[in-house]
Amino acid sequence: MTNTPKSPELRVIDHATCTFCGCVCDDIKLHTDGNRVHKAERACVLGKAWFLNHTAERAYPDAIVDGREASLDEAIEVAAELLYQADMPLIYGLSNTTCEAQRECVALADAISGIVDSHTSL
Numbered sequence: 001m002t003n004t005p006k007s008p009e010l011r012v013i014d015h016a017t018c019t020f021c022g023c024v025c026d027d028i029k030l031h032t033d034g035n036r037v038h039k040a041e042r043a044c045v046l047g048k049a050w051f052l053n054h055t056a057e058r059a060y061p062d063a064i065v066d067g068r069e070a071s072l073d074e075a076i077e078v079a080a081e082l083l084y085q086a087d088m089p090l091i092y093g094l095s096n097t098t099c100e101a102q103r104e105c106v107a108l109a110d111a112i113s114g115i116v117d118s119h120t121s122l
């Protein structure tokens with residue numbers, strides 16, 4: 001007789017929002033065990049990959065400077081110095097970022113005569 005691993009009890013969450021690409025689809029139906037998403041109904045292929053390949057575990061520290069864990073205050077100070085020294089500061093990324101944070105990034109780019117770009121330009 002073999003022991004088959006028991007499937008985790010899945011909870012269904014209706015109207016979840018996907019923040020991966022910026023379209024912010026808010027009609028996603030997630031099946032989750034509380035740690036990992038097992039199914040993301042109505043999500044596109046990018047959204048499915050995003051939901052199914054992330055867990056609730058913290059994979060990274062709050063900040064990294066030169067490859068080592070750093071405090072947020074230290075990371076902000078280093079970032080400010082880099083931006084201050086830059087000839088053409090670039091504010092880049094912004095996926096998985098709230099509208100409020102994106103607004104702050106645009107304001108920062110304005111303040112330092114920088115430019116803004118997102119990962120979608122890839």
Ligand code: SF4
Binds near residue numbers: 019022044
């Ligand atoms: S990645 Fe797909 S599901 Fe997610 S917001 Fe964009 S279009 Fe919607």
